[in-house]
Amino acid sequence: MGEEEVKLVGAWFSPYVHRVAWVLKLKGIRYEYVKEKINNKSSLLLDCNPVYKKIPVLVHHGKPIVESLFIIEFNDETWKHNPILSTHPYDRAMARFWALYIDQMLLESSKKVLYVEGEELKKEIKQVSEAMEVLEGMLKGKKFFGGEKIGFLDITFGWIAIWLGAIEEVAGFQLYDPRKYPLLHNWKNRFRELDEIKDSLFPKEKLVRFFQKYRHASTKATKCDNIAII
Ligand SMILES: N[C@@H](CCC(=O)N[C@@H](CS)C(=O)NCC(=O)O)C(=O)O
Missing domain, CATH: 1.20.1050.10 (Glutathione S-transferase Yfyf (Class Pi); Chain A, domain 2)
Incomplete structure (x- = not known):
């Protein structure tokens, strides 16, 4: 697997962010963790999630994906080893x-x-x-x-x-x-x-x-x- 550009925008207290981090860990994907301040949102977060302005955001090769459950599915489809969802x-x-x-x-x-x-x-x-x-x-x-x-x-x-x-x-x-x-x-x-x-x-x-x-x-x-x- 080649080196991929993966960023996770999150904060330590968010259960939604942890979900995504757990999946990345289970799949052994290296990523950059970008800490977000929820009461002073960064332009990165506002640009990546202009609709909900919430964490987590996963940025894959510059493309943002939002909503933890969708990010998990994206991860499972992108990196197929150690599957999270059934194939059925x-x-x-x-x-x-x-x-x-x-x-x-x-x-x-x-x-x-x-x-x-x-x-x-x-x-x-x-x-x-x-x-x-x-x-x-x-x-x-x-x-x-x-x-x-x-x-x-x-x-x-x-x-x-x-x-x-x-x-x-x-x-x-x-x-x-x-x-x-x-x-x-x-x-x-x-x-x-x-x-x-x-x-x-x-x-x-x-x-x-x-x-x-x-x-x-x-x-x-x-x-x-x-x-x-x-
Ligand atoms: N349904 C979203 C919920 C995400 C969420 O509520 N994130 C909180 C932090 S735990 C947040 O970013 N809150 C900022 C806000 O409401 O402005 C998901 O599954 O990703």
Whole structure:
């Protein structure tokens, strides 16, 4: 494989950026990591993602690709070794369906838990536990969502390894009871222990401090108000 020009524009706290970094690592692709400041966005980010102005952005030979799930697919099609998605059309369609489900139901609701209250909070908590239930069921008889090996859904859901625990700590209550979801719990431990994953993880406390700062800033109606940090 020749030397390719690959850049990843991201920030340490973003679960979406980590997804892309995990795939690049699993495929052994060398890339330049460009750190982005989300409250003072660079012209590189604004040029590359003028529609959403969000990270991650992957720049491949000068061409930007945005949205983490699309970037993962792009990577899988560009570098075919260590495949992330199945080659079977049905399995691919199902993996895409569940990946969107994870983002829309679980990740979105888990994020909202940090800043909503009352009835809205109850609704988000209920949504998280319903999604957990579904995912627990999907792991029956499997090591990973992808089967024996880590795949698209493992990567998509991998943020639970640190982010969910930090959200719980900042919110002050438990969203995920390991006794209720033993298969998910074992999956999470297996995922965290993979060589390609464990090197990229950081202490949960770092994220807790970051969320606390963000929460404080957004209640003071600063610039952070309109920024989805996670
Ligand atoms: N659906 C997007 C979500 C990306 C996202 O929300 N990124 C956050 C950081 S974790 C961001 O860039 N926020 C900046 C903003 O909202 O202005 C993806 O999968 O890539």
